Amino acid sequence: QVQLQESGPGLVEPSQTLSLTCTVSGDFISHGSSYWTWIRQHPGKGLEWLGYIHYSGSTNYNPSLESRIAMSVDTSKNQFSLRLRSVNAADTAVYYCARDRSTTRYGKYFDYWGQGTLVTVSS
Amino acid sequence: DIQMTQSPSSLSASVGDRVTITCRASESISTNLNWYQQKPGKAPNLFIYAASSFQSGVPSRFSGGGSGTDFTLTISGLQPEDFATYYCQQSYNIPHTFGQGTKVEIK
Numbered sequence: 001q002v003q004l005q006e007s008g009p010g011l012v013e014p015s016q017t018l019s020l021t022c023t024v025s026g027d028f029i030s031h032g033s034s035y036w037t038w039i040r041q042h043p044g045k046g047l048e049w050l051g052y053i054h055y056s057g058s059t060n061y062n063p064s065l066e067s068r069i070a071m072s073v074d075t076s077k078n079q080f081s082l083r084l085r086s087v088n089a090a091d092t093a094v095y096y097c098a099r100d101r102s103t104t105r106y107g108k109y110f111d112y113w114g115q116g117t118l119v120t121v122s123s
Numbered sequence: 124d125i126q127m128t129q130s131p132s133s134l135s136a137s138v139g140d141r142v143t144i145t146c147r148a149s150e151s152i153s154t155n156l157n158w159y160q161q162k163p164g165k166a167p168n169l170f171i172y173a174a175s176s177f178q179s180g181v182p183s184r185f186s187g188g189g190s191g192t193d194f195t196l197t198i199s200g201l202q203p204e205d206f207a208t209y210y211c212q213q214s215y216n217i218p219h220t221f222g223q224g225t226k227v228e229i230k
Contacts, residue, residue, distance in 0.1 A: 046210065046221055046222070046223045046224050047167065047210060047212070047221040047224075048221070049218050049219040049220065049221070051218075060217050062218040063124075063218065064218075096166055096167075100214075105173075106172055106173040106176055107154070107155040107172070107173050107214050107215075108155070108214040108219075109157040109169055109172035109173070109212075109214060110157070110159070110167070110169060110212075111169050111172075111178065113166035113167060113168070114166065115165075115166055116166050
């Protein structure tokens with residue numbers, strides 16, 4: 001059973017950097033057909049795709065955040081991470097990590113998600 | 124970005140009702156359309172991928188269809204555990220985008 005678990009501070013001060021880590025179990029992060037993804041949900045709102053990282057290190061970010069976002073992967077720990085710089089109140093959200101399964105026949109879909117972690121940006 | 128528009132935004136229905144949710148893409152996405160169910164305080168859960176393929180464990184009362192720009196999610200015979208918010212999501216282009224969600228409530 002694949003499981004993902006987010007970890008990191010629940011409170012970040014404005015202008016600082018939000019850092020979260022997702023630990024994967026039940027699958028190898030170096031599985032070539034998976035893209036390791038971050039998604040967020042503002043309180044009471046819809047879902048926003050932030051980007052993904054492949055175990056090779058290749059990334060793809062949401063253009064709306066591209067100047068502030070970075071993702072990394074640590075295959076030895078089976079983890080991947082999110083860093084979001086210069087945060088403000090609009091970055092307050094529940095952050096989810098997810099596995100984006102890429103298939104030839106069925107395209108791509110998020111088949112496993114972490115439980116989510118609320119990050120509040122406030123002083 | 125490809126815009127995904129769901130309708131309705133919310134609906135009230137009774138147990139046993141047939142319910143249809145529509146998702147429209149701002150441009151053609153072939154069948155690169157997924158549906159998720161989310162319950163309060165929980166992560167979204169994949170229900171349907173590639174427009175009409177069921178994720179393991181999804182009840183047969185759920186069905187998905189469509190291609191190009193117009194898609195549907197139908198629940199035939201609504202059950203108490205189906206009351207939730209449903210999101211469509213396109214995986215055709217980056218950035219992947221979601222619909223705004225459809226909340227299915229008990230009448």
